Amino acid sequence: MSFLPPGAYTPATDHWGSFAKLSARLPEGSVAVVDRTVTRFHPGLLPALEARRPRALVQLTGGERAKTFASLEKVLAGGLSLPRSGTLIAVGGGTLGDVATVAAHLLKRGVRLVQVPTTLLAAVDSSLGGKGAVDLTLRGRVVKNPAGVFHYAQEAWICPELFSSLSESQRREGAIEAWKMVVCLDGPLFRRYLRQAPTLARMVKDARRLKESICAQDPYEQTGLRGVLNFGHTFGHVLEGMSRFKLSHGDAVGLGMLCALDVGRALGVTPEPVAEQVEEALRRGAGVLGRERTAALLKRAPLEDVVQLLAADKKAGKAGELRMVLLTAMGAFRIQEVSEATWRNLWPAWKRGLRP
Numbered sequence: 001m002s003f004l005p006p007g008a009y010t011p012a013t014d015h016w017g018s019f020a021k022l023s024a025r026l027p028e029g030s031v032a033v034v035d036r037t038v039t040r041f042h043p044g045l046l047p048a049l050e051a052r053r054p055r056a057l058v059q060l061t062g063g064e065r066a067k068t069f070a071s072l073e074k075v076l077a078g079g080l081s082l083p084r085s086g087t088l089i090a091v092g093g094g095t096l097g098d099v100a101t102v103a104a105h106l107l108k109r110g111v112r113l114v115q116v117p118t119t120l121l122a123a124v125d126s127s128l129g130g131k132g133a134v135d136l137t138l139r140g141r142v143v144k145n146p147a148g149v150f151h152y153a154q155e156a157w158i159c160p161e162l163f164s165s166l167s168e169s170q171r172r173e174g175a176i177e178a179w180k181m182v183v184c185l186d187g188p189l190f191r192r193y194l195r196q197a198p199t200l201a202r203m204v205k206d207a208r209r210l211k212e213s214i215c216a217q218d219p220y221e222q223t224g225l226r227g228v229l230n231f232g233h234t235f236g237h238v239l240e241g242m243s244r245f246k247l248s249h250g251d252a253v254g255l256g257m258l259c260a261l262d263v264g265r266a267l268g269v270t271p272e273p274v275a276e277q278v279e280e281a282l283r284r285g286a287g288v289l290g291r292e293r294t295a296a297l298l299k300r301a302p303l304e305d306v307v308q309l310l311a312a313d314k315k316a317g318k319a320g321e322l323r324m325v326l327l328t329a330m331g332a333f334r335i336q337e338v339s340e341a342t343w344r345n346l347w348p349a350w351k352r353g354l355r356p
């Protein structure tokens, strides 16, 4: 007899296969949340879901604008008659997954959640680890993820055919987040990746295993360990903001990782050969953009705006010091305070697109 509520941490259970085949796992009378865009690319999706006689099928259009209270309300309305033992299934990218996770947590104080990630980013990152959130708009400004929950999915279905409709930039985004985990957490695997580029399926499997191992040790983000998943995100968020979100999150994180390597080298934490090899691998293997993109973005950026962005990111301390993930070796990391002076010293080189 288990006394764990639905959504409590349990190790991830992944099922691989086509959606048509895996859909037989869905109990009848479930509630489905589906990305409308995905159903257009994959016409077999809705009939397969409908065959399971869901009590509600809520379609939302994926994208950051889906992460509103209005979407959440739609999903909750669809789930009104769902019993606590019922299942909510989310078929979509990170935005739909995030909304569905919150809904699963709230409905009947917690129902079963099944995640079917349809973007690579969702497959390697957001559909695993229990987090879900919606955004708030305050005085016309979107605040990301202020209202969130932990609610672990009971299972995830990885359906590789669904990734066929992703754009090159969407694939790169997922690959960058996957490489991030390998670089920080698994040296031998990183060296294997260097010798031979992984297939997409291999990369998803490896990234999910690595993220799962971190979540198993810190399921509710209490020990600080999950912080490693933020490698590259400190300056990544700055660059994402500077581009007014024209740069994808993944591309921004990729450039942010290069910044983190520079900071690590400057502090003597990241050995020079490690930084060099990782930069090379990120450029070639994961498709991280060139430093000239960082330069182009920073050209227009007054330093004061950057300081503000970093402070808003809640990673900065009182004296402007940052808590950053730095590599200590291949597959090993340390989370460390970085003074404002340290990164300001690197700024002029970043602004010229050079390796400091």
Ligand SMILES: NC(=O)c1ccc[n+]([C@@H]2O[C@H](COP(=O)([O-])OP(=O)(O)OC[C@H]3O[C@@H](n4cnc5c(N)ncnc54)[C@H](O)[C@@H]3O)[C@@H](O)[C@H]2O)c1
Binding pocket: 035, 037, 038, 041, 061, 062, 063, 064, 067, 092, 093, 094, 095, 096, 098, 118, 119, 120, 121, 122, 125, 126, 127, 128, 129, 130, 131, 132, 133, 145, 162, 163, 164, 165, 166, 167
């Ligand atoms: N919960 C977490 O731990 C976590 C972690 C990382 C990111 N996130 C969140 O994830 C979100 C980003 O995720 P995302 O990049 O998947 O975004 P998304 O859900 O907006 O998907 C991106 C775009 O791709 C479309 N799409 C989805 N699947 C597709 C497919 N198979 N073929 C073609 N198009 C498809 C969507 O309709 C959307 O337009 C952000 O809101 C972020 O905050 C959450």
Ligand SMILES: [Zn+2]
Binding pocket: 177, 233, 249, 253
């Ligand atoms: Zn990220």
